[in-house]
Amino acid sequence: MTRAQMLILGVITLGLILVPVLAANNFTIKLFSRLLIFALAASSLNLVLGYGGMVSFGHAAYFGVGGYVVGILTVSGIASPFITWTLAVLLCALLAALIGAISLRTRGVYFIMITLAFAQMLFFVFVSLRQYGGADGLPIRPPDPLRDGRTLYYIILVTLGICLFLLWRIKESRFGRAVQAIKENESRMMALGYPVFRYQLVCFIIGGALAGLAGVLNANLNAFISPNALAWSQSGQFMMMVILGGVGRFWGGALGAVVFILLETWLGSLTIHWQLGVGAALLIIVLFAPGGLVGLVSSANAWLIKRRAAA
Amino acid sequence: MTPTLIVAQILNGVQLGLMLFLLAAGLTLIFGIMDMINLAHGSLYMIGAYLTATVTSATGSFFLGVGAAIIGTALIGMALEMSVLRQLYKRDHLSQVLATFGIILIVNEIVRMIWGAQPVLLNAPEVLSGPVEIVPGFRYPAFRLFLIGVGIAVALLLFFIVNRTRVGMWVRAGASNREMAQAMGVRIKLLFTLIFGLGAALCAVAGALLGPILSVQVGMGESILILAFVVIVIGGIGSIKGALIGALLVGIVDTAGRALLPLILRDLLGRDAATNIGGALASVLIYLLMALVLFWKPEGLFPARS
Amino acid sequence: MSALLDIQGLFKRFGGLVATNDCALDVRAGELHALIGPNGAGKTTLIGQIAGVIKPDSGRIRLDGVNITYLPPHRRVRMGLARTYQITNVFKKYSVLDNLALGVQARDGHSFRFWRPVRAERHLWDQAAEIAERVGLGVRQDVLAGALAHGEQRQLEVGLALTSRPRLLLLDEPLAGMGADEAGRMVDLIRRLRADLTILLVEHDMDAVFQLADRISVLVYGRIIASGAPEAIRANPDVQTAYLGDEVRA
Numbered sequence: 044m045t046r047a048q049m050l051i052l053g054v055i056t057l058g059l060i061l062v063p064v065l066a067a068n069n070f071t072i073k074l075f076s077r078l079l080i081f082a083l084a085a086s087s088l089n090l091v092l093g094y095g096g097m098v099s100f101g102h103a104a105y106f107g108v109g110g111y112v113v114g115i116l117t118v119s120g121i122a123s124p125f126i127t128w129t130l131a132v133l134l135c136a137l138l139a140a141l142i143g144a145i146s147l148r149t150r151g152v153y154f155i156m157i158t159l160a161f162a163q164m165l166f167f168v169f170v171s172l173r174q175y176g177g178a179d180g181l182p183i184r185p186p187d188p189l190r191d192g193r194t195l196y197y198i199i200l201v202t203l204g205i206c207l208f209l210l211w212r213i214k215e216s217r218f219g220r221a222v223q224a225i226k227e228n229e230s231r232m233m234a235l236g237y238p239v240f241r242y243q244l245v246c247f248i249i250g251g252a253l254a255g256l257a258g259v260l261n262a263n264l265n266a267f268i269s270p271n272a273l274a275w276s277q278s279g280q281f282m283m284m285v286i287l288g289g290v291g292r293f294w295g296g297a298l299g300a301v302v303f304i305l306l307e308t309w310l311g312s313l314t315i316h317w318q319l320g321v322g323a324a325l326l327i328i329v330l331f332a333p334g335g336l337v338g339l340v341s342s343a344n345a346w347l348i349k350r351r352a353a354a
Numbered sequence: 355m356t357p358t359l360i361v362a363q364i365l366n367g368v369q370l371g372l373m374l375f376l377l378a379a380g381l382t383l384i385f386g387i388m389d390m391i392n393l394a395h396g397s398l399y400m401i402g403a404y405l406t407a408t409v410t411s412a413t414g415s416f417f418l419g420v421g422a423a424i425i426g427t428a429l430i431g432m433a434l435e436m437s438v439l440r441q442l443y444k445r446d447h448l449s450q451v452l453a454t455f456g457i458i459l460i461v462n463e464i465v466r467m468i469w470g471a472q473p474v475l476l477n478a479p480e481v482l483s484g485p486v487e488i489v490p491g492f493r494y495p496a497f498r499l500f501l502i503g504v505g506i507a508v509a510l511l512l513f514f515i516v517n518r519t520r521v522g523m524w525v526r527a528g529a530s531n532r533e534m535a536q537a538m539g540v541r542i543k544l545l546f547t548l549i550f551g552l553g554a555a556l557c558a559v560a561g562a563l564l565g566p567i568l569s570v571q572v573g574m575g576e577s578i579l580i581l582a583f584v585v586i587v588i589g590g591i592g593s594i595k596g597a598l599i600g601a602l603l604v605g606i607v608d609t610a611g612r613a614l615l616p617l618i619l620r621d622l623l624g625r626d627a628a629t630n631i632g633g634a635l636a637s638v639l640i641y642l643l644m645a646l647v648l649f650w651k652p653e654g655l656f657p658a659r660s
Numbered sequence: 661m662s663a664l665l666d667i668q669g670l671f672k673r674f675g676g677l678v679a680t681n682d683c684a685l686d687v688r689a690g691e692l693h694a695l696i697g698p699n700g701a702g703k704t705t706l707i708g709q710i711a712g713v714i715k716p717d718s719g720r721i722r723l724d725g726v727n728i729t730y731l732p733p734h735r736r737v738r739m740g741l742a743r744t745y746q747i748t749n750v751f752k753k754y755s756v757l758d759n760l761a762l763g764v765q766a767r768d769g770h771s772f773r774f775w776r777p778v779r780a781e782r783h784l785w786d787q788a789a790e791i792a793e794r795v796g797l798g799v800r801q802d803v804l805a806g807a808l809a810h811g812e813q814r815q816l817e818v819g820l821a822l823t824s825r826p827r828l829l830l831l832d833e834p835l836a837g838m839g840a841d842e843a844g845r846m847v848d849l850i851r852r853l854r855a856d857l858t859i860l861l862v863e864h865d866m867d868a869v870f871q872l873a874d875r876i877s878v879l880v881y882g883r884i885i886a887s888g889a890p891e892a893i894r895a896n897p898d899v900q901t902a903y904l905g906d907e908v909r910a
Contacts, residue, residue: 098448145645149652152391152447156587157648160641163580167641171634215777217765224751224762231749234711236737236766236824245772275580279455286452316467322459329453330441 059200063193072192073264074308078301079196079203080260085284086210086296087253092282093291094214095246096226100155101142101162102281105135105251107273109258111169114181114268122186131259132252139251143244162278169270180269189263199260206253207297213249214293222246226291254281287328289335298336358492363613364606369498371605372505376560377582378589378597379512380553383525386592386658388443388546393454394434395557395582396575397461402427402558403565403574404469407476416479420562424555431554432547439550440543462572473571501563508559509598516594525549581608584640588647590654599655604640611636663722664689664828664858665710665741670719672705672882679705680716681882687828692850692859694869697879698902703862704746706879707832710860711743712736723828737766742826744817746833746862752806756797756816759805760788763823788823795819795849811842818849829853831861835868847872870894878902 044052059075066072088102112131121127146157170178189195213219221242225232233239262268271277280303288299306324310317332339381395402423410419438457442450477483478497485493516522524545561574568574585604589596616632623631647655665687672680679702687693697703708714710721712733721729728736751759764787765778778784792801795815800808805816814834821829834850835843847868853859854872863869869876870890877887880902886893893899 092448098451100451145649149648152385152591153587153648153652153654155391155447155451156583157645159580160584160587160644164638164641164645167637168634171630171637173630212777213774215779216775217773217778217781219774220762220778221765224754227751227753228749230713231745231751231820232762232766233713233733234737234743234745234749235763235820236734238732238734276576279451282448282452283455286448290448316463318459319463322456322463325456325459326438326453329445329449329456330438333445333449 056204063196069192072196074304076192076196076199076260076264078304079199080257080264081284081300081304082297083203083206083260084254084257084296085281085288085300086207087250087257088281089285089288089291089296090210090213090253091247091250092285093289093295094219094226095222095243095250097147097243097247098155098282099146099158099247099250100275100278100282101158101160102250102254103273103275103277104142104162104165105139105254106258106261106277106281107169107268107270108138108165109135109255110262110268110272111175111181112255113259113262114183115175117183117185118175118181122184124186124189128256128259132255135255135258136248136252138255139248140244143247143251147240147243147247159275159278162273162275166270166273166275169273176269178270180267180271183262183266183268185263185266190266195260195263199264202256202260206256210253211293218242218245223291283325285335287325287335289337292335292337292341295335295337302336360614361492362494363610365494365502366498366613367606367609368602369501369505369605370609371602372502372509373560373564374578374582374585374605375505375509375598375601376556377578378585378601379509379594380549380556381582382586382589382592382594382597383549384553385586387525387549390439390443391447391450391454392439393451393579394439394457394461395553396579397458398427398431398434398554398557398575399561399578400465400572400575401430401461402554402561403476403570404465404474404561405558406562406565407474407570408469410476416477420559423558423562427558427561428551428555431557432551435547435550440546443546458576466572471572473569476565476570478566497566501567504559504563508556512556512594521545521548581640584644587654588644590651590656590658592658593654593656596654596656596658603643607643608636608640611639615639662689663687664724665860666722666725667710668720668722670706670709670721671717672702672709672714673717679882680709680719683719683879683883685877685884685887687858687860688875689827689858691874692854692861692872694861694863694873694876695879696863696866696869696876701879702882703879704832705882707743707830707862710830711741737824737826740825740827741830742821742824742828743830744814744821744832744834746836748810748813748817750805750813750816750820753804755802755804756792756808756819757785757788757801759816760791760801760819760823761785763820764788764791767824791819791822794822796845809842811838811845814838814842814846815849818846818853822853826857828858828860831859831863833862833864835863835865843868 062075063072084106088099091097091099091102109131112134113127116127116130142158142161146154146161149157169175175181189198221232221237225237225239225242229239258272261272284299284303285296286299287303288297289295307317307321310320328335334342377395377399381392384390384392405423405426406419409422410416413419434457438453442453482497482500484496486496486499487493516525581604585600586597588603589598589600615636616628619628619632622628663686665685667683667685670680670683671678683706695703695706705714709716712728712731716729719729720727723736723739723741726739728739751762754762761778761784764784768784789801792798795818797812797815797819800812805813808816818831818834831850834846838846843865850859850861850872861869861872873890875888876890876893877884878893878899885902886896886899888896
């Protein structure tokens with residue numbers, strides 16, 4: 044990172060720490076909590092999709108299952124976050140291992156569709172679990188300290204910080220470089236002696252586990268979980284966030300999530316037809332800014348440097 | 355479980371399968387020839403159903419409504435292809451998924467603005483509203499029988515076009531060999547637009563015919579679109595034959611599963627548990643089928659390219 | 661000399677086409693063995709089966725006595741079998757050094773390390789630089805692979821294969837599409853490599869083949885019709901009619 048980037052990161056971090064102090068009301072704190080949770084979820088998809096090149100159309104499955112593990116355990120009387128969170132993340136990792144092991148046998152469009160199919164299966168499973176609310180969803184009563192919006196906000200912030208740091212180290216590690224190179228040229232990596240399948244699978248599992256963690260936070264924030272959390276439109280939203288921010292760019296997931304949710308909130312306050320605006324924004328980004336927002340920023344930056352050098 | 359119940363469920367499955375085929379055929383051609391994932395295909399289906407409902411209630415004739423919907427939807431489909439989708443052929447699948455996802459959101463909102471958020475009424479035509487007695491003692495709704503008839507007729511027509519005509523030859527060449535398609539040069543643009551028009555027209559037929567059975571409302575396109583994707587992935591992308599067989603498979607498995615599984619499980623688990631688990635299992639069944647097919651044949655049952 | 665690579669009774673059919681038809685081939689340790697054959701003889705299919713990307717219908721491939729017929733490609737690489745591609749297959753968006761470091765990392769034991777930055781692992785980069793030097797790209801190591809000239813990309817291709825420290829190197833048409841200068845450099849490179857490597861060379865350039873090879877095998881319609889020293893192959897009447905044509909006989 045350059046010094047300028049460090050500075051920007053520092054300012055943003057400071058700002059995020061001060062949010063609950065400066066926030067006028069609980070609505071603002073909750074909005075920022077959502078921003079951070081979706082930043083984590085989108086970053087986890089960016090690992091799988093952006094770095095690993097695996098276009099998973101079922102990422103919401105882990106997000107939803109993570110939430111349901113917390114919900115079901117809580118209504119069954121096991122509320123301790125240490126137990127529920129750990130179990131949720133482990134189960135999501137296991138689920139991703141299972142889904143990944145089967146899906147990674149296929150390529151291209153078939154991979155997109157089979158990951159979607161698995162997510163749909165889980166969606167319908169939760170819709171039909173009537174003892175846990177079925178299609179209506181399941182209200183959760185989080186344990187005491189987590190019911191305070193400010194406490195939860197800081198927990199979310201710290202979790203996000205740790206996860207992003209982890210993702211940063213992964214990106215620069217041997218594993219991360221291998222995964223990115225597989226995206227770039229799979230057959231060559233095989234010919235170099237890399238067990239490609241195993242790398243992709245592990246990447247897929249890490250992504251699933253982190254999405255599960257985001258789902259856990261989300262269920263705690265809303266005190267509620269419903270099948271909508273793993274609907275295919277939610278998977279589509281995660282993909283939107285990643286492409287909006289910038290596929291395979293480190294801050295792409297986080298930035299995309301923040302911009303997407305702010306756009307959604309803002310348009311939603313203007314008109315009930317806000318999805319029109321979201322759809323149009325998406326179309327415009329795909330057609331005219333394939334590198335996403337991070338891509339736009341860096342090409343604008345390069346243009347500025349070039350101009351300065353010319354002057 | 356009586357034999358007539360089973361026969362009726364199989365007929366229902368065939369009927370759903372043939373309607374899915376109408377959607378899947380266009381999808382698989384677009385997919386196979388242009389290498390394009392078009393999620394907005396379901397939106398065309400929805401547009402077809404809404405146009406049918408509107409024209410039917412204005413003129414009083416269901417068949418006039420269907421005709422108008424076919425023409426209207428085909429035109430909208432071609433306009434969509436020429437304005438936006440054409441730009442996406444050369445892009446990766448991720449971009450295509452997202453751009454067409456954006457189109458779904460846009461179309462849904464436009465439909466909501468024009469027709470409102472409430473479902474729109476579309477009834478089966480008077481002539482076909484009652485049941486018919488196929489064999490003595492076995493009655494089946496005439497409209498559903500009509501759907502099966504239309505489905506078979508359209509399937510035959512499609513096979514004739516693809517296998518016996520010049521346009522069909524191009525289509526087959528394009529689906530099995532993309533370079534060949536590109537080598538055809540200028541004509542390819544027109545061909546792509548026409549295929550889109552054809553796909554949209556088939557969507558309209560499916561939307562018009564399923565409208566009276568399911569319900570005409572915003573979001574109707576998405577649920578059936580996913581089924582259509584399951585169909586073409588099972589059948590093998592780019593293959594019309596695969597689409598037909600996949601569609602019938604999905605239609606029968608889904609319908610029969612929903613109707614029969616709870617009945618079968620009732621003897622084993624008792625009524626409540628059977629309804630609960632049977633329902634869950636039935637909705638999961640086709641995805642299970644797809645996962646199994648892809649596990650054994652990662653490119654579907656009838657891959658167009660080998 | 662013992663056989664490092666030993667192929668017996670290999671068959672591969674694609675639909676009605678028999679691409680590999682009872683093929684037998686042995687490459688002895690230390691030699692440079694050339695595989696030649698007219699277009700459509702099944703060279704690419706045979707190389708694919710040796711490298712492990714195509715599964716044979718029947719037959720056996722052994723590397724240093726170990727049966728590798730159905731091992732996945734990456735396991736074969738670990739056992740000392742590396743390949744280059746006929747069509748250049750490098751990481752175009754990566755620098756020369758980054759390309760080679762990926763290869764070194766693959767050999768350097770497991771890559772399931774999630775924490776330590778690769779940039780800090782000096783020995784990876786030292787070894788990558790060494791290989792860049794060896795294939796003649798020492799001064800070009802920071803250039804993006806996609807920006808290299810065609811001949812340089814082919815050199816990098818060989819360098820990538822070398823990162824796994826192979827015992828047997830498969831060179832799939834290393835001279836394809838090269839001008840005279842570039843081809844000369846590549847021939848020199850291959851000559852240097854043969855000092856410590858066993859090489860199976862597939863090549864259309866007959867001058868280069870007869871210049872470099874210790875032994876030559878001729879593949880026609882998926883079958884080896886002759887194997888032997890270059891002079892013997894040149895003199896073999898079967899080879900002349902099947903492959904070399906009149907120009908050589910004249």
